[in-house]
Amino acid sequence: MRLIQILCISMFFVSCGNQNSTQKKEHQTAIENEEINTNKNTENTEITIVGTYEYVNPDNTADLVENHYIVIDKIDNHYVGRYYGTSDEFDDAREGYYPGFFVTDMKNLDIINDTIRFRLTVPNDKILSKTVDLNIKTYAEAKENGYENWPNKMTLEPKDYAGIFINAKTIFFKGEYDFMDKTFIKK
Numbered sequence: 001m002r003l004i005q006i007l008c009i010s011m012f013f014v015s016c017g018n019q020n021s022t023q024k025k026e027h028q029t030a031i032e033n034e035e036i037n038t039n040k041n042t043e044n045t046e047i048t049i050v051g052t053y054e055y056v057n058p059d060n061t062a063d064l065v066e067n068h069y070i071v072i073d074k075i076d077n078h079y080v081g082r083y084y085g086t087s088d089e090f091d092d093a094r095e096g097y098y099p100g101f102f103v104t105d106m107k108n109l110d111i112i113n114d115t116i117r118f119r120l121t122v123p124n125d126k127i128l129s130k131t132v133d134l135n136i137k138t139y140a141e142a143k144e145n146g147y148e149n150w151p152n153k154m155t156l157e158p159k160d161y162a163g164i165f166i167n168a169k170t171i172f173f174k175g176e177y178d179f180m181d182k183t184f185i186k187k
């Protein structure tokens with residue numbers, strides 16, 4: 001009787017070991033297929049990444065729209081981008097005054113697979129008093145079109161961003177706190 005129990009237990013462990021190796025092979029095949037699909041998607045996604053993405057601020061009012069925009073282009077096989085945003089990107093808490101607005105190049109823009117990274121550097125003297133239209137590409141162009149400088153002064157430290165493409169139409173950035181999360185949707 002004891003011998004039969006030992007044989008049953010041994011058979012159980014042997015079959016588990018075989019099942020694990022089969023599962024490992026299936027898992028490895030799935031990973032290889034996913035890598036192939038990811039590479040195919042990367043090739044197709046490169047074209048579809050180019051475009052304008054909008055973050056709709058949940059605190060917008062009829063008097064004040066604080067949406068942010070990311071515009072991505074591809075020039076000479078490299079991605080370039082502009083960011084349209086508000087001074088709130090650099091301010092911990094705004095109280096008693098309207099935000100300033102800016103357009104700036106996305107410095108060190110790096111897009112690899114589903115990840116996007118860049119840095120925003122905006123000097124205080126290049127913050128404007130109203131929302132910048134998307135057809136305006138630089139601070140200098142905004143000034144030429146009658147935009148006025150923002151009257152408030154604050155220290156604006158460069159800010160680094162890292163986000164992910166959920167798909168070719170959505171970019172998600174995780175903020176330091178949940179209320180700082182931003183989801184940009186392609187227009």
